[in-house]
Amino acid sequence: MALLSVFVFICACAPLCLAFSPVSSFKSDGRRGTRRHTLAAGLQSIEETSTADMLKPVGRDLCPPLKGLEALLEEDLDTPHSWAHSVHKSKNMTEALQTACALAQAQLEPGTVPDLVLVHVHCMYCDYEGQWETVVPTIRSSLPEGVKLIAGGTVAGTIGNQGPDSGAIEYDNQYSVGVTLARLPGVRFRTFVSSHNTAPHMFDEPYEWSRHFGDIPQSADPVFLVYPSPRYARRQCLDALLLNLDRVYPESPKIGSLITTYGLAASGVVFGWSSDPNSKVDFLPLWRASVRDDPDPERIKWVREMYDKGETPDWSQDGFLGIAMLGDIQARTSSLQGARPVSPVYRVKTVDGPRIVEMVYEEDVVKGVPESEMVVHEPFDEYYRLTMELDRQEAYLLQKQAHIGVEQIPLLQRGDEWPRKMEDGQEEQADADSFMVEEIAAGNFGTAGLTIGQWVKPGQRFAFYVRDGAAGREESASAAKRLAKETSAQTDESGFRTEGLLSFKGINRGKGFFGVDQYEANVIQRAGLEGGRLGGAIADAAIGALQKGATTIVFAAGTVLAQFSPKNLKRKAGKPLFSPSSLGLSDDSEEDAAELDAIPSAVGGKKERLPQPEVAYKPPSTDPDVKITRRDITKAQAAHIFTIQFEPRQEYKPPKYLFEDLVQMKESEIAKYRDRWPMGMLSTRVLSVKNQPFFKQRSLKAALKSQIQKRGWCVIGQMMKASPSFGVLVEHYEPQAFARSFSKNGAAAVSVMVDKQHYYGSYEDCMNARRETRLPIIADDIVVYGWQLLKHKTEGADASVVHANILTDAEIRQNILVAQKMDTEILVKVNSPEQLKRVADIETVDIVVLDNVNFWNLLPDRQRTKRLIEAAPEAIAKIRARGGIILSEGGIETGADMTEVLEMGVDGVSVGEGLLLEGGSPGKKLRRWIMAAKEVKPAPLQGVPA
Numbered sequence: 029m030a031l032l033s034v035f036v037f038i039c040a041c042a043p044l045c046l047a048f049s050p051v052s053s054f055k056s057d058g059r060r061g062t063r064r065h066t067l068a069a070g071l072q073s074i075e076e077t078s079t080a081d082m083l084k085p086v087g088r089d090l091c092p093p094l095k096g097l098e099a100l101l102e103e104d105l106d107t108p109h110s111w112a113h114s115v116h117k118s119k120n121m122t123e124a125l126q127t128a129c130a131l132a133q134a135q136l137e138p139g140t141v142p143d144l145v146l147v148h149v150h151c152m153y154c155d156y157e158g159q160w161e162t163v164v165p166t167i168r169s170s171l172p173e174g175v176k177l178i179a180g181g182t183v184a185g186t187i188g189n190q191g192p193d194s195g196a197i198e199y200d201n202q203y204s205v206g207v208t209l210a211r212l213p214g215v216r217f218r219t220f221v222s223s224h225n226t227a228p229h230m231f232d233e234p235y236e237w238s239r240h241f242g243d244i245p246q247s248a249d250p251v252f253l254v255y256p257s258p259r260y261a262r263r264q265c266l267d268a269l270l271l272n273l274d275r276v277y278p279e280s281p282k283i284g285s286l287i288t289t290y291g292l293a294a295s296g297v298v299f300g301w302s303s304d305p306n307s308k309v310d311f312l313p314l315w316r317a318s319v320r321d322d323p324d325p326e327r328i329k330w331v332r333e334m335y336d337k338g339e340t341p342d343w344s345q346d347g348f349l350g351i352a353m354l355g356d357i358q359a360r361t362s363s364l365q366g367a368r369p370v371s372p373v374y375r376v377k378t379v380d381g382p383r384i385v386e387m388v389y390e391e392d393v394v395k396g397v398p399e400s401e402m403v404v405h406e407p408f409d410e411y412y413r414l415t416m417e418l419d420r421q422e423a424y425l426l427q428k429q430a431h432i433g434v435e436q437i438p439l440l441q442r443g444d445e446w447p448r449k450m451e452d453g454q455e456e457q458a459d460a461d462s463f464m465v466e467e468i469a470a471g472n473f474g475t476a477g478l479t480i481g482q483w484v485k486p487g488q489r490f491a492f493y494v495r496d497g498a499a500g501r502e503e504s505a506s507a508a509k510r511l512a513k514e515t516s517a518q519t520d521e522s523g524f525r526t527e528g529l530l531s532f533k534g535i536n537r538g539k540g541f542f543g544v545d546q547y548e549a550n551v552i553q554r555a556g557l558e559g560g561r562l563g564g565a566i567a568d569a570a571i572g573a574l575q576k577g578a579t580t581i582v583f584a585a586g587t588v589l590a591q592f593s594p595k596n597l598k599r600k601a602g603k604p605l606f607s608p609s610s611l612g613l614s615d616d617s618e619e620d621a622a623e624l625d626a627i628p629s630a631v632g633g634k635k636e637r638l639p640q641p642e643v644a645y646k647p648p649s650t651d652p653d654v655k656i657t658r659r660d661i662t663k664a665q666a667a668h669i670f671t672i673q674f675e676p677r678q679e680y681k682p683p684k685y686l687f688e689d690l691v692q693m694k695e696s697e698i699a700k701y702r703d704r705w706p707m708g709m710l711s712t713r714v715l716s717v718k719n720q721p722f723f724k725q726r727s728l729k730a731a732l733k734s735q736i737q738k739r740g741w742c743v744i745g746q747m748m749k750a751s752p753s754f755g756v757l758v759e760h761y762e763p764q765a766f767a768r769s770f771s772k773n774g775a776a777a778v779s780v781m782v783d784k785q786h787y788y789g790s791y792e793d794c795m796n797a798r799r800e801t802r803l804p805i806i807a808d809d810i811v812v813y814g815w816q817l818l819k820h821k822t823e824g825a826d827a828s829v830v831h832a833n834i835l836t837d838a839e840i841r842q843n844i845l846v847a848q849k850m851d852t853e854i855l856v857k858v859n860s861p862e863q864l865k866r867v868a869d870i871e872t873v874d875i876v877v878l879d880n881v882n883f884w885n886l887l888p889d890r891q892r893t894k895r896l897i898e899a900a901p902e903a904i905a906k907i908r909a910r911g912g913i914i915l916s917e918g919g920i921e922t923g924a925d926m927t928e929v930l931e932m933g934v935d936g937v938s939v940g941e942g943l944l945l946e947g948g949s950p951g952k953k954l955r956r957w958i959m960a961a962k963e964v965k966p967a968p969l970q971g972v973p974a
Contacts, residue, residue, distance in 0.1 A: 111208065218244055747781065
């Protein structure tokens with residue numbers, strides 16, 4: 029069974045983004061879902077054939093042509109295609125549906141009966157029991173009789189208008205309903221429904237999948253609208269279905285949304301109903317399957333009643349609904365990814381499946397440099413070179429979340445000639461439209477390879493990208509201008525005339541990304557959109573392709589814009605979609621510009637304190653006691669399913685304080701590291717290094733005590749490349765040089781900032797520092813999980829820093845216990861009297877750091893040290909009575925500052941930023957500060973023994 033599971037997993041890892049060829053070992057006996065193959069044959073096939081070549085797009089029809097399609101192109105040519113969109117907000121779903129239908133119907137010509145209805149209902153309505161079964165009946169009763177097809181699902185936001193004068197509107201995370209009505213003469217609909225136990229196997233023969241899709245020939249040139257449920261995606265069915273939909277219909281566009289759930293207790297819902305027996309939406313098999321999976325008595329009774337009556341449910345909480353539009357209709361899509369390239373274009377040289385091992389510069393290939401003379405680069409070398417050479421903002425974004433864009437090409441153009449040759453002028457278009465951007469999945473320092481979510485081939489082009497709101501805004505504004513200009517320039521000779529426009533957006537394309545509400549709807553409206561004629565939805569993900577005939581992709585952080593046109597342009601034209609008088613005017617409005625100007629720089633200045641963003645929080649006192657909000661680990665987190673990034677809908681609680689934002693970023697970062705280095709593996713590594721001479725413990729407490737006895741106080745030297753307050757502090761950062769410098773100039777210990785996102789550090793910096801000094805090494809990190817303590821030990825740290833405003837008392841005790849097992853120590857940071865009293869009551873806390881940095885705005889306040897000592901003298905006395913040490917950190921930017929803090933009565937200080945602000949040797953500057961404070965004898969405060 030275990031071997032079979034491994035085999036199935038290997039087969040399932042065929043990505044959506046490359047061409048494939050059939051596997052001969054998988055044979056069907058003609059019955060859906062039945063396959064004759066053996067494990068041995070399958071494994072042999074895997075060995076003989078690359079997974080990337082298993083499934084190949086079919087370039088021919090698999091079933092007879094449909095009769096009457098040619099006649100549809102000539103049907104009722106005097107009636108134009110017309111589209112109408114609306115949205116309405118109301119906590120009463122029935123009222124919202126009725127009003128949205130009325131608003132959309134009013135935009136059509138009087139007496140018009142829509143053929144197609146797309147309905148997008150916000151998932152928050154799941155709070156009300158029994159509402160989903162009323163959606164389709166309410167729509168049918170609110171529109172004229174004669175509607176052919178109703179389809180849609182639950183979403184996270186709706187897109188439409190509230191009348192021709194309202195403009196396009198996006199309602200994100202609000203009780204709302206969006207409705208699109210389309211009158212489409214000459215168009216017929218065919219539907220298919222898929223579930224995890226009715227779909228063929230991923231590697232079944234093409235005709236099995238063609239039958240599953242309704243035996244629609246390729247020659248019909250269908251346009252597909254798709255609505256999969258999250259349950260369907262979680263069962264790993266979505267990637268198989270989309271891959272085979274591309275395989276059978278490589279030239280047909282597939283457009284839609286991954287519908288949205290509301291929290292973990294609810295399920296997303298797909299809606300479907302048809303009046304045409306030839307395109308019946310049959311959800312009953314999905315309900316029967318759900319009864320087998322979850323034998324709830326009430327559900328069993330309801331399904332049996334439906335079956336006995338011969339009725340078909342018009343909604344389902346599981347499965348996939350596909351709609352094929354046939355006849356006089358065609359579609360184009362453009363996909364927006366909110367990313368920009370920050371590197372040259374490379375060519376892949378050596379690969380290992382989805383891992384890029386070696387590469388060369390595209391420029392060398394274009395210049396015709398002989399292959400033997402090309403310089404071969406490793407991906408990690410290039411990545412780190414970029415982080416050093418890019419401007420500060422782009423380097424920060426690349427380190428925070430690295431992305432890679434890999435060129436995609438149409439499925440039917442993929443052959444032995446790779447890479448494809450481009451004509452003059454095509455490179456720029458390819459760079460803009462054909463690079464699929466995704467987060468780097470993993471890296472291996474041993475082989476210097478980069479693993480991504482798709483298989484790559486030698487010769488394929490790629491580049492490093494960053495994704496942020498600025499790139500998203502620029503891309504959306506450019507797309508809106510291009511869309512407006514292309515639409516206005518369309519003629520009968522161009523073969524396409526846009527009559528309808530839909531926008532399907534991933535859940536990460538709202539204000540949190542762009543910085544302002546409904547940014548994309550606004551820029552499209554300002555580009556000249558007439559009457560707010562834009563519809564669509566914001567959902568867990570958008571579904572579409574980067575270009576015609578390319579692989580269908582699920583974009584969690586992207587937008588798919590779909591344009592619809594009749595094929596026969598002799599058909600009467602509808603109203604222009606864009607106003608010629610305002611074409612291309614999609615610059616930011618004054619309101620948006622003002623709001624965007626307030627967005628802070630990601631990194632900011634070099635040696636001057638950065639302006640910090642305003643926070644709504646107003647501290648009730650100078651040293652408030654606040655518990656930093658952690659991520660809710662009881663809720664599902666984002667997961668990658670092959671090339672799909674699936675993110676369950678959750679209630680988002682934005683951070684109240686700047687430090688809370690840092691903590692939440694750290695939790696996301698460590699969650700990924702823990703996947704790559706499980707706790708068991710790390711524990712084994714700790715046991716293997718613990719007794720090695722190089723890793724033998726250097727006692728931090730003993731080193732600090734020794735210096736206190738000699739000098740009266742102690743100093744810890746902090747090393748960092750950057751900080752949230754000042755940005756980049758050291759252009760050429762060498763941990764080894766820092767460690768040597770501090771060791772020779774009077775530091776008792778070396779503190780290494782290992783946080784990658786905000787201090788540009790790494791775990792390897794601890795190891796590099798340890799090699800150059802005999803002083804204790806402290807890993808200064810934002811510790812959110814015990815996993816980090818083990819990682820610190822394996823990278824050469826003798827102690828770790830934890831924060832009392834992040835961890836509970838129990839967690840602090842547990843971390844200290846873990847540290848003791850590993851022969852390391854813990855420093856606990858506090859920034860309020862309450863936290864100081866808490867850690868004083870934890871008898872195993874030996875080293876306490878009074879943190880002078882405000883957690884809400886990251887600004888320093890040196891006087892906090894004095895206030896804390898005076899506010900909690902009993903706590904200080906309790907810590908010192910058991911031999912503990914009190915340190916101060918933060919806001920020490922000059923030698924005078926250090927002297928002032930020492931005179932407040934602490935046992936020592938930890939200094940870093942101040943040593944780096946003016947350049948020069950940090951160690952020599954530390955020596956001058958120590959000499960200036962040489963005569964300082966900390967005066968005991970009242971009630972506190974020295």
